[in-house]
Amino acid sequence: DQQVKQNSPSLSVQEGRISILNCDYTNSMFDYFLWYKKYPAEGPTFLISISSIKDKNEDGRFTVFLNKSAKHLSLHIVPSQPGDSAVYFCAASSSNTGKLIFGQGTTLQVKP
Amino acid sequence: DTGVSQNPRHKITKRGQNVTFRCDPISEHNRLYWYRQTLGQGPEFLTYFQNEAQLEKSRLLSDRFSAERPKGSFSTLEIQRTEQGDSAMYLCASTGVAYEQYFGPGTRLTVT
Numbered sequence: 001d002q003q004v005k006q007n008s009p010s011l012s013v014q015e016g017r018i019s020i021l022n023c024d025y026t027n028s029m030f031d032y033f034l035w036y037k038k039y040p041a042e043g044p045t046f047l048i049s050i051s052s053i054k055d056k057n058e059d060g061r062f063t064v065f066l067n068k069s070a071k072h073l074s075l076h077i078v079p080s081q082p083g084d085s086a087v088y089f090c091a092a093s094s095s096n097t098g099k100l101i102f103g104q105g106t107t108l109q110v111k112p
Numbered sequence: 113d114t115g116v117s118q119n120p121r122h123k124i125t126k127r128g129q130n131v132t133f134r135c136d137p138i139s140e141h142n143r144l145y146w147y148r149q150t151l152g153q154g155p156e157f158l159t160y161f162q163n164e165a166q167l168e169k170s171r172l173l174s175d176r177f178s179a180e181r182p183k184g185s186f187s188t189l190e191i192q193r194t195e196q197g198d199s200a201m202y203l204c205a206s207t208g209v210a211y212e213q214y215f216g217p218g219t220r221l222t223v224t
Contacts (some may be wrong), residue, residue, distance in 0.1 A: 004154075032211045043116070043203055043215035044155065089154050097168055098143060098211055102154030 003027045004092050006103035014111055019077040021106050023090035026071060030092040034100065035064060035075045038087045047088075048075070080110045116216035118204050124222045125194055132190045133219045137206030144187050145213060146179060147203040148172065155203055161187060194223045 005024045013019045021035075031052040036044035050057040050064045050073070057064050063076045077084055087107050091100040117136045125131050137144050142163050147155035158177070159169045163184035173179075176194075181187040191198055199222050205213035 034212060036215075041218075041220070043118075043205075043217045046212050046214060049212055091154075093211060095211070097160065098207065098213070099145060099157045099160055099168065100147075100155070100205075100213060101157070104152070104154050 001026075002104075003030075004090060004101050004103040006088075006090060006106050008106050009104070010107040010109070012109045012111065013080050015082055016079045019075075019080045019084065019108055019110065021075045021077075021088050021090075021108065023073050023075075023103050024071060025073075025092050025101075027092070027094075027101075028071075029094045030101075031095050032093045033064070033066060033073050034091045034093070035062075036089045036091060036102075037084075038089060038105070044089060077108075080108075082110050082112050084108060085110050116204060116206055116214055118202075118216035118219050120219060121217060122220045122222075124224065127196060127223055128193055130190065130192045131194060131221065132188055133202055133204075133221075135187045135189070135204030135216060137186070137204070138208075138214060139185075141206035141208045141214075142184070143207045144181055145205045145207075146187070146189055147205065149201040149203060149218070150199075158189075191221075194221075196223045199223045 034049040035047045038044045066073045087105045091102045145160040146158040149155040161181040176192045201218045203218045205215045207213045
């Protein structure tokens with residue numbers, strides 16, 4: 001039972017354009033959502049998060065949007081840079097345990 | 113603070129042998145999580161500790177797996193009688209009062 005899904009295995013964008021990564025979840029008990037970036041042979045690096053009481057959170061070039069009625073969140077990267085090329089994971093948690101449930105990841109390639 | 117550290121970074125072992133991994137969390141973090149990641153998948157939750165208490169174990173954690181956090185600081189994950197299916201990246205993460213988890217670089221286990 002995949003509670004968190006990233007349906008696009010890969011995404012390719014031109015440098016300077018917007019990258020939009022999507023994520024869907026099924027469990028209504030999730031109340032905190034996070035995005036991580038991962039390079040090969042390294043652990044995931046925390047990027048940005050959002051609480052279920054908000055619908056948008058912004059940090060520099062990264063913005064996360066949450067649509068609770070659709071159980072959908074997205075990560076926008078503007079402008080995209082070649083250094084953003086990596087695997088991006090969305091994750092969800094409920095506040096009682098804090099354990100993270102991850103999606104399968106989306107590989108982003110930003111072309112110069 | 114140097115972040116979350118894990119040792120060893122790589123471990124190659126023969127089927128049937130026991131292995132032990134260590135995780136040193138960020139010093140003021142009271143929660144510590146273990147995850148496992150296989151190729152093409154997101155990290156999967158294994159277990160977590162609040163201080164020295166192990167509060168939840170995933171059904172993925174068979175009887176051959178055991179984890180400890182004896183003094184509420186570092187943690188160890190032991191796998192007994194390793195099987196080829198145990199080959200994966202084992203990730204440790206820690207968190208304090210916030211929900212964001214910070215990951216170590218992982219231990220890559222290869223069972224031959």
